[in-house]
Amino acid sequence: MILNDTIVALATPSGIGAIGLIRVSGTATFEIIEKMLHKSIKGKKSHSIVLRELYDTEGVIDEVLISVFRGTRSYTGEDTIEISIHGSDYIATRLIKSLLHHGARMAEPGEFTQRAFLNGKLDLAQAEAVADVIASEHQFAHEQAMKQLRGGYSKDIQSLRGKLLNFTSLIELELDFGEEDVEFASRDELRNLVLEIKNRVDRLSDSFTLGNALKKGFTVVLAGRPNAGKSTMFNALLNEDRAIVSDIEGTTRDSIEELIQVSGIRMRVVDTAGIRDATDVIEKEGINRTFKHVEASGITLYLFDPSHTTPREVSSDLGILKNKTDRVWTIANKMDLFTGNLNDFGVVDAQVSAKDANNVVALFDKIVQELTSEISNLSNEIVVTNARHAESFRLCSNELQSILDGIENSLTGDLLSFHLRSGIKALASITGEIDNEEVLGNIFSKFCIGK
Ligand SMILES: Nc1nc2c(ncn2[C@@H]2O[C@H](COP(=O)(O)OP(=O)(O)OP(=O)(O)O)[C@@H](O)[C@H]2O)c(=O)[nH]1
Ligand SMILES: [Mg+2]
Incomplete structure (x- = not known):
């Protein structure tokens, strides 16, 4: 990666728009732009905006606003200008062509952010958060990305x-004393420290399952016997007649899913075929699909009609579902018709009437509350949503476990120091204190051009 050349890219989407933005960054930024101006911007302070006409050999290209960022005060940490043009592909192409002619080169995807990282403006986890902020489509994803951008778990x-480094140096000092039986690093203290750090690292690592599920959309599967009211609840949630509802058992044969937002959390709700011993091949396939969805669900809501289902049937259904997924809630539906006692049915998590949408929203709020409290229990509301970070935390945790085992078995100092260093390296790779070109290239290539 060459840092001393000057890069250019269109930072806004191509096509017609009120405004288009072209970014230029690098040591020759001001030298290049001066060649396209009739009236110089020399002496314009950082963070000022000037109105100018830009020219190429053909004549005027556009009347533009130039935002000036000097030296380390820019996003990339080097001389930068942002040119706001009239949003036309023709103008953008002609302007960029002229910038290239005067010595700039086209930026690679993510290269502006990569420069910000290499110039120490952002650490790697923050740089990755920039891509997440841009990609965020709902409140949860946005919040997590913003937290990470502001430093998140980097600190x-x-x-x-x-x-860990402190201890490593103490242990390595012992090694210098060779034969002499000295112990600068108290093994008890080391054990306590490693336990404390491992606890924190494990919680972050564990939070990835939930964090990733929430980032992509938390999957809520509606399951139960035919006629339990799954499709009715699905429609109530969407506020439209999306799924066919009827009193014929086996109405829903294929699963249908839709995205909804509940208190800032994106959920993928799946209505499924009712579970029973079907003879029809199509219905059988539908039920197979139901089970696949249950297996992949974040939560499965088991709906039953207490007027037409026995406690024994409910408990048998729950046995099957809980075998396939961890989180199953039992929901008594059609409570408008039921006059009996629910006690015989074991734990019932919610009572609803899907037909009049009664208690349905409250049920989903309850799910959100549970997820929110789980997040805060896991790690102070910061969860890991990035697979690369999760893997590094896992690697670090393994090394810490090796240290704990090592202390137990009076492992020699040099081996303890080896595991300490590997653990430190795993943590360092998250914030980018690594010198692996390939890893870096891979991360930034996923960005869009101009960022
Ligand atoms: N009274 C009452 N009827 C309901 C309620 N929920 C659903 N129903 C009725 O129960 C019948 C079955 O509803 P569906 O939503 O089609 O049931 P399902 O679980 O999707 O059934 P399958 O697709 O066959 O698996 C329909 O006639 C609904 O109108 C409710 O809360 N109260
Ligand atoms: Mg249905």
Whole structure:
């Protein structure tokens, strides 16, 4: 990666728009733009905006606004200008062509952010958060990306690394004393420290399953016997007649899913074929699909009609479902018709009447509450949503476990130090204190051009 050339890219989508934005960054930024101006912008302070006409050999290209960012005060950490043009592909192409002619080159995807990282404006986890902020389509994803952009667990990681490094140097000092039987690093203290750090790292690592599910949309599967009212609840949630509802058992044969938002959390709700011993091949296939969805669900809501289902049937259904997924809630539906006692049915998590949408929203709020409290229990509301980070936390945790086992078995100092260093390296890779070109290239290539 060459840092001393000047890069250019269109930062807005191509096509017609009120405004288009072209970014230029690098040491020759101001030298290049001066060649296209009749009236210089020399002496314009950082963070000022000037109105100018830009020219190529053919004549005027456009009347533009130029935002000036000097030196380290820019996003990339180097001289940058942002040119706001009239949003036309013709103008953008002609302007970029002229910038290239005067010595700039086209930026690679993510290269502006990569420069920000290489110039120390952002750490790697923050740089990745920039891509997540741009990609975020709902409140949860946006919140997590913003937290990470503002530093997220970067500060935590730094402090954990610092503590581990301290111990590593003490242990390595022991090694210098060779034969002499000295112990600068108290093994008890090391054990406590490693336990504390492992606890934190494990919680972050565990939060990925939930964090990733929430980022992509938390899957809620509606399951139960035919006629339990699954499609009715599905329609109530969407507020439209999306799925066919009828009193004929086996109405829904294929699964249908839709996205909804509940208190800032995106949910993928799946209506499924009712579970029974079907003889029809199509219905059988539908029920197979139901089970596949249950297996992949974040939560499965088991709906039953207490007027037409026995406690024994409910408990048998629950046995099957809980075998396939961890989180199953039991929902008594058609409570408008039921006059008996629910006690015999074991734990019932909610009572609803899907037909009049009674208690349905409250039920989904309850799911959100549970997820929110789980997040805060896991790691102070910061969850890991990035697979690369999750893998590094897992690697670090393994090394920490090896240290704990090692202390137990009086492992020699050099081996303890090896595991300490590997653990530190795993943590460091999250914030980018690594010098692996390939990893870096891979991360930034996923960005869009102009960011
Ligand atoms: N009274 C009352 N009827 C309901 C309620 N929920 C659903 N029903 C009725 O129960 C019948 C079955 O509803 P569906 O939503 O089609 O049931 P399902 O679970 O999707 O059934 P399958 O697709 O066959 O598996 C329909 O006649 C609904 O109108 C409710 O809360 N109260
Ligand atoms: Mg149905």
